[in-house]
Amino acid sequence: MRDFLDRRTLLRSAALTGIALGGAALGAGSAAAVTVPTISGCAAWGARPPADPLTVLPHRPVRILVHHTDTPNSTDYSQAHAFALARSIQDHHMDDNHWSDTGQHFTNTRGGYLLEGRHNSLSTLRGGTEIVRAAHCPGQNDIAIGIENEGNYMTVQPPAKLWNSLVTLCAYVCSQYSISPNAIQGHRDYRDTDCPGDVLYSMLPQLRKDVAKKLGG
Structure with a gap:
């Protein structure tokens, strides 16, 4: 664990030296280069302002929780659809x-x-x-990053594009917050729910392995 944290510290140091966001890599040229994903902010997809002031907590999260949206498995893979989905979830x-x-x-x-x-x-x-304090899982909202994955994965696997972007996002979150890939868990680990679906939940061990590989360990 000490060696793992040391690698995360090195990655954090690389990020603080001014490496650009948006598809670049942290620690470029090293064995543990971590891609900085392109993430569309709330303004980009047309979010409404929050109804109440939000709370930003002065500590790092300790884990990632994987969810599914339990919405139809759309075959519209466009950015316009992605933005519309984000607005419908917020509504x-x-x-x-x-x-x-x-x-x-x-x-x-x-x-x-x-x-x-x-x-x-x-x-x-x-x-x-x-x-920022969230609302994705009681008892975890102050300490876990919640990631919703579009679709329902009770009986089908997620598409490759979703899987690849999930791996990239989780690796970046782990590198930024010094979270071990072993701390990537499912919603159902902390709540009586089917989320993130039987199939996606069964894939979490592979997700941890793929993220660890991205992190160089």
Whole structure:
């Protein structure tokens, strides 16, 4: 574990030296280069402002929780569809659940588009020292990054584009927050729910391996 944290510290140092965001790599040329994914912020997809002030907590999260949206497995893989999905999730969470904003920190679509969910999630991730309080899992909202994956994965596997973008996002989150890939878990590990689906849940050991490989260990 000490060696793992040392590698994460090196990656964080590389990020702080000014390596650009948006598809570049942290520690380029090293064995542990981590791709910085392109993540569309709330303004890009047309988010509503939060209904209430959001709380940014002065500590790092300790794990990642993987979810599925339990929405149809759309074959529209466009960015326009991804943005529309983000708006529909926010509307549901705010209007039906009466939450302050989108519940999860990030949304990953079947077309491989990554989007900020709750406001301030992207800026705190880039900073690497804080987390915005979310609403994706009771008891975990202050300490776990929630990632929603578009679709229902009870009986089918996620498409390759979604899987690849999930691996890339998880690796970046792990590198920014010094989270071990072993701390990537499913919603059902902390809640009585089918989420993230039987098939996607069964793939979490492979996700941990793929993320660890991205991190160089």
